Amino acid sequence: MKAEFTRKLMRWNRDSNKRSMPWKGEKDPYKIWLSEIILQQTRVEQGLKYYEKFISKFPTIEHLAVSPDEKVYKLWEGLGYYSRCKNLLETARRVKNEYSGTFPDNYEEIKKLKGIGPYTAAAISSFAYNEPRAVVDGNVQRVLARYFGLTTPIDTNQGKNFYQQLAFELLDKKNAALYNQSIMDFGATICKPQNPLCKECIQQRDCVAFNKGFVARLPVKEKMVPKKNRWLYYFLIEVDDQIYIRKRAEKDIWQNLHEFVLLETPGPINRPFQGLPFLKKLFQRGVYDINHTSKLYKQQLTHQTIQGQFILVIAKKELVTLYSYMLVKKDKLHQYAFPKFINKFLEERTGFPA
């Protein structure tokens, strides 16, 4: 059954796989790495644009390594998970300094680089160097769980090891690059998460989930992570045409991106912002005017729902309480990288003065 799966998968790839990607067949480990890191963040259509932007600005890993952080974060803007952008820079610099600008040529060495887990290391080592390593991500786990009718949860350590071992047994060791690309394409276009194309699937005859009628119930996950609600109120405190911003440093969402003065609350604020104790403390009895309040903004992250508003506050003078923030001219704000939640507001600014 295992040999049959591999044989049919390779046949499907040869005869019917129409999926084209700019990085398909790519042998440059830098481009493979970049595409994999970007695709961990987003859907393929959106990822393509980011990939092309990155390659045109940073055609080699050396270009990326010597770029100022700010420029890279700006380009990453909108992809989310900014710790991955930080790792991207760190790895680019390490490859430049410790490996003379060339990616290490084997799985074990590649896996030691920051931000590169087993999946990306397998992708780079197999695509660039044809090392017999099997890529295993959610797509591959889904295909295997369905075809073999497996109910082992995919999100436990035991489950991960199990699928990794099975994937390795199925791998066409002599054609690792081609096999890995085939199973990824098969998962993305045929054995899709929703509405898989079972009717036209080459694996249908032996597919356990299809034959027993439980395709929609696989793969199984053990943990369902509950979504957390967060309320963020951003105060745009303006002094002489300048606004206070700061870089987020905490180990949290949006690390290394910028933000306005933030008040995070456990629930919505249902009272006028004027006279809010938070503002009183900030202004230390000084005078301020609340000039505008935005509509409610909402953003869904993987495990968090972010909601909040933007409030424009005009101050008469600089605030000593905001010593950890910097004042930036309003027309220079676009030079800083902000999270999508703030950028959406900045694009619309409905009712706010320019």
Ligand code: SF4
């Ligand atoms: S028959 Fe359906 S569930 Fe089975 S491998 Fe094909 S697409 Fe996936």
